[in-house]
Amino acid sequence: MTQINGLPAHVLFVHLVVVLVPLTALALVVAAISPRAARRMGVVLPVLALVSLLSVPLTTHAGEWLEQHVTDNALVERHAELGDGLLPWAGGLFLLAALVWWRTRATAEPRPDAKGTAWSAAPVRVAAVILSVVVAAGAVVDVYRIGDSGAKAAWHDGYSKTASHDDADH
Numbered sequence: 001m002t003q004i005n006g007l008p009a010h011v012l013f014v015h016l017v018v019v020l021v022p023l024t025a026l027a028l029v030v031a032a033i034s035p036r037a038a039r040r041m042g043v044v045l046p047v048l049a050l051v052s053l054l055s056v057p058l059t060t061h062a063g064e065w066l067e068q069h070v071t072d073n074a075l076v077e078r079h080a081e082l083g084d085g086l087l088p089w090a091g092g093l094f095l096l097a098a099l100v101w102w103r104t105r106a107t108a109e110p111r112p113d114a115k116g117t118a119w120s121a122a123p124v125r126v127a128a129v130i131l132s133v134v135v136a137a138g139a140v141v142d143v144y145r146i147g148d149s150g151a152k153a154a155w156h157d158g159y160s161k162t163a164s165h166d167d168a169d170h
Helices: 009-033 035-041 044-067 074-083 086-106 122-155
Strands: none
Touching: 009 035, 009 044, 009 086, 009 122, 035 044, 035 086, 044 074, 044 086, 074 122, 086 122
């Protein structure tokens, strides 16, 4: 899909990525840290991560189409280059969300021999928390960098630094 109602689909789809990837990152970190929160989120966590993951190639595909329909410039090329790097981060979010969901679900029923946290193996839980924080931070930083470069590419010549209307009337 490259256009929606005559508008480039990329400028609409980008909002999915900008909202869903950071939301998924936050939910993942909270779920990894708190098994109780993970149980409350349930299957919503991996489903949210899957939708986030699917929104990335949808948006980049629409962006590649748009790139072919705008004037060549270094800012657009930089934005496209950065955009191509988000898929691994989104994939990492999905894989970790599925792991956290699965581990929390698998250990939700207390066993007679279970002690401590809902995750039976503390090292696995600690590793999941650390990986979740690292991947979540990487994904959010990447979304920021991509969005910043896209805004610069779209607006670098699109506005005046001085007001074009008399601001005294407003």
